[in-house]
Amino acid sequence: EVQLVESGGGLVQPGGSLRLSCAASGFRFNGYEMNWVRQAPGKGLEWVSYISSSGHTIYYADSVKGRFTFSRDNANNLLHLEMNSLRAEDTAVYYCATGVEMVQGVVNYWGQGTLVTVSS
């Protein structure tokens, strides 16, 4: 069974930093691209970042480019999202997400999400 479990969310002050992690299991992790998708409270879904299966190709939404860093540890089936210079508008539930045996760009597995709150 595919499982994605996020951790690391919490309350942080504007300008602060936070590191999210996602532990993956139940599939051949090093064979699949991964994504972060976020959802502000009461709002819609926003794609945040993509990483290739090898970790060599990474893309970011313009809203986080230069502030967030996405990485993966294929030896330990882990993803990390390093978030710096956090702003109030980064407040959201962050989901790690992937498509297993699926067309590129389509997500058929989501984690339960971790809440990041940026507030003083």
Place this chain on the structure above:
Amino acid sequence: EIVMTQSPATLSVSPGERATLSCRASQSVKNRLAWYQQKPGQAPRLLIYGASTRATSIPARFSGSGSGTEFTLTISSLQSEDFAVYYCQQYDHWPPPWTFGQGTKVEI
């Protein structure tokens, strides 16, 4: 960036009725369009990809159609468990961003 626009924002229907949700792309995305269902406090669930292909275990009452810039999700006979928010997403643009619509809430 491709902008996805969903309508209506809210759809009020009764159980057993048909629901039709629309999604429009700001430029052609061919058939590279997915639909997701999200219930309160839960992660989204994939319903449809390729504009019309149902994902694994999705009931036949859910169907998708369209191509280019106009897409439709139809729920043929609403069940109580179908009341939720539905999002469309394009995945044609490479490299990302892959963009979502703002959602349609289907309520009783």
